[in-house]
Amino acid sequence: MQPRGSKVKGKVVIRGRCIVKGEAMGEALVTKQPFMFPHGINPETGEIIDKRHELFGLNMKGKIFIFPYGKGSTTGSTWILETIRCGSAPAAMVNLETEPIIATGVILGELLYGVRIPVMDHPDTDIFQKIETGDHVKIDAYKGTIEVYKKFM
Amino acid sequence: MYLTKEQEEMLDGERGEGVRFAMEVVTRVGDIYGAEKLVQISSSHVLGHYGSLHDAGVEMMERFTGSKASFRVPTTVDPISIEPERWRDLKIQSSYAEKQMRLTNALMGLGVIPSFTCTPYECCNVPRHGEILAWSESSAVAYVNSIVGAKTNRLTAGLDVSCAITGLTPYFGLLIPENRFGQVLIEVKKRKLGNLDFHTIGYIIGKTVGNRIPVVTGLPLDAKNYQLKGLASAAASSGSVALFHAVGISPDARNVDQAFGSNVSEDKIVIDESDIREAEDEITTSRGNPDFIAIGCPHYSIPELIELAHMVKGKRVKRDVEFWVYTSKHVAAYIREMGVLQTIEASGIRVLTSTCAVISPIREWGFKVMMTNSAKFANVIPSEHKIDVYYAPLEDLIEYATKGK
Numbered sequence: 001m002q003p004r005g006s007k008v009k010g011k012v013v014i015r016g017r018c019i020v021k022g023e024a025m026g027e028a029l030v031t032k033q034p035f036m037f038p039h040g041i042n043p044e045t046g047e048i049i050d051k052r053h054e055l056f057g058l059n060m061k062g063k064i065f066i067f068p069y070g071k072g073s074t075t076g077s078t079w080i081l082e083t084i085r086c087g088s089a090p091a092a093m094v095n096l097e098t099e100p101i102i103a104t105g106v107i108l109g110e111l112l113y114g115v116r117i118p119v120m121d122h123p124d125t126d127i128f129q130k131i132e133t134g135d136h137v138k139i140d141a142y143k144g145t146i147e148v149y150k151k152f153m
Numbered sequence: 154m155y156l157t158k159e160q161e162e163m164l165d166g167e168r169g170e171g172v173r174f175a176m177e178v179v180t181r182v183g184d185i186y187g188a189e190k191l192v193q194i195s196s197s198h199v200l201g202h203y204g205s206l207h208d209a210g211v212e213m214m215e216r217f218t219g220s221k222a223s224f225r226v227p228t229t230v231d232p233i234s235i236e237p238e239r240w241r242d243l244k245i246q247s248s249y250a251e252k253q254m255r256l257t258n259a260l261m262g263l264g265v266i267p268s269f270t271c272t273p274y275e276c277c278n279v280p281r282h283g284e285i286l287a288w289s290e291s292s293a294v295a296y297v298n299s300i301v302g303a304k305t306n307r308l309t310a311g312l313d314v315s316c317a318i319t320g321l322t323p324y325f326g327l328l329i330p331e332n333r334f335g336q337v338l339i340e341v342k343k344r345k346l347g348n349l350d351f352h353t354i355g356y357i358i359g360k361t362v363g364n365r366i367p368v369v370t371g372l373p374l375d376a377k378n379y380q381l382k383g384l385a386s387a388a389a390s391s392g393s394v395a396l397f398h399a400v401g402i403s404p405d406a407r408n409v410d411q412a413f414g415s416n417v418s419e420d421k422i423v424i425d426e427s428d429i430r431e432a433e434d435e436i437t438t439s440r441g442n443p444d445f446i447a448i449g450c451p452h453y454s455i456p457e458l459i460e461l462a463h464m465v466k467g468k469r470v471k472r473d474v475e476f477w478v479y480t481s482k483h484v485a486a487y488i489r490e491m492g493v494l495q496t497i498e499a500s501g502i503r504v505l506t507s508t509c510a511v512i513s514p515i516r517e518w519g520f521k522v523m524m525t526n527s528a529k530f531a532n533v534i535p536s537e538h539k540i541d542v543y544y545a546p547l548e549d550l551i552e553y554a555t556k557g558k
Contacts, residue, residue, distance in 0.1 A: 019185050020185075034363075034392075034393070038205055038533075039511070039533055043207060069364060069393070070393065071391075071392060071393045072291075072390060072393075072533070073205070073291050073390065073511075073533065074200065074289040074290055074291045074294065074307055074308060074309045074310070074313075075200055075202075075205035075206065075289075075309070075310050076309055076310075077309035077310045077311050077312065078200075078205060078206045078207060078209060078210040078213070078309075078310040078311060079205065079207070081207075081209040081210065081213070081311070082206075082207035082208065082209040082210070084209070085207075085208060085209040085212070097364065098185075099307070099393070100182055100185075100186065100306060100307070100308065100309060100312060100326075101307070101309040103182060103185050103186075104178065104182055104309045104310075104311050104312040105309070105311070107178060107181050107182065108178065108209075108213060108311045111174065111177065111178070112209070112212060112213055112216070
């Protein structure tokens with residue numbers, strides 16, 4: 001598969017554990033900081049509203065959202081579920097370690113709204129070195145692969 | 154995952170659609186985390202506030218209505234987004250209140266104990282050492298794992314009710330004894346800790362340890378339950394701490410060796426007086442004139458309210474500051490009978506029950522600067538309500554509120 005914009009630097013393939021099965025592709029949104037869904041996002045739009053986070057002001061909708069792990073309140077699942085209900089959820093998520101809070105939100109999204117958002121964790125290489133915001137990423141959370149097409153430089 | 158015959162039937166829908174849905178959530182989460190089986194729980198504590206569950210949460214909860222599903226274990230519920238009786242006084246829109254009431258009704262239909270508090274372990278739902286639970290509410294999870302020595306994973310909305318409906322939880326994570334040993338040593342070097350210091354130390358721990366389990370030395374053995382509650386709530390909100398070992402206090406941490414078990418401490422973090430001052434400055438985002446003073450996060454306990462009444466007796470809050478204290482309705486009933494509630498209200502402080510500033514729509518008030526003695530309030534409020542935070546001890550809050558500039 002060649003993503004839109006034909007000039008790519010090259011393809012990197014990362015393997016990981018499948019938390020929620022599915023396939024997705026899109027532009028990467030990457031942060032090394034733990035991410036707080038509760039009170040940190042506007043679920044109607046997907047906008048990140050946590051003033052203390054480096055992604056403040058950006059939008060997660062349709063992105064391949066890559067962050068180390070979640071933080072904050074245990075209501076995280078329904079914040080994710082509401083983004084799914086509103087059509088503002090990321091296309092996929094990749095973590096170092098996916099907490100049950102995130103997994104539950106995505107599972108509920110599938111059971112209630114029939115929306116499948118693949119989630120993977122335990123990548124076999126340093127994802128923060130291999131993937132930058134803006135890279136084109138293809139997730140296959142059946143096979144456990146993350147394909148990265150570096151953005152044109 | 155191994156399922157018993159009864160559990161298979163639940164998953165196949167033989168006990169109704171609500172039970173099937175709950176079982177599907179429980180088993181799918183269990184499969185992801187490599188749980189070999191489901192285990193029975195003694196109690197559950199679930200989330201039910203519209204402010205965080207949103208419309209999707211209402212739709213999820215109403216899936217269970219009329220499905221024959223009900224909670225199989227004693228189940229309490231966190232604070233909700235409105236004060237049930239006085240929401241109109243608090244500038245809450247009726248459309249919002251109506252959504253909360255739908256959520257509350259769905260929970261009542263499942264047989265919830267209407268505790269509406271984040272500190273159910275003080276009353277209504279008191280676990281004991283070693284019991285297996287399925288609890289949400291990050292501060293309560295950290296408290297019951299760490300101070301009571303009960304065992305629960307840090308559950309989340311939807312998974313919590315699913316466990317309560319099935320009476321089961323996947324056996325993984327913090328339910329497994331070997332996963333509960335300490336991983337990083339924290340040495341508190343400050344002596345004579347005030348109430349605020351416990352919150353600040355919790356805040357530092359949460360920010361520092363990541364997802365490791367901290368073993369904390371240097372906390373006074375006569376620390377009050379509400380001080381440890383403050384530490385737990387701050388550590389759970391600035392990071393994702395679900396369990397810490399307070400050496401000499403936690404039942405599974407009589408000494409450092411017991412707390413670490415077979416683990417070896419990877420490194421040691423020292424928290425001294427200057428770290429605490431630095432963290433206080435970091436939590437505070439403005440020292441401008443506060444127009445809102447909020448305490449009771451987590452919900453204030455009876456001893457804290459008695460202390461508050463002593464401190465404000467005969468004083469009056471200035472007219473241009475709203476001063477609110479949050480607690481549970483059962484605690485409010487006790488302190489009313491004691492005359493403590495009347496003393497607090499006579500000073501101009503509002504005693505709010507069953508709700509909290511984090512999860513209720515206080516934006517309508519247009520507050521600019523909130524003063525609080527809770528690191529969790531401070532940590533969670535800014536992005537949600539777009540107000541600045543002035544973090545200070547209760548003495549300072551009362552001084553500001555009653556004397557003015």
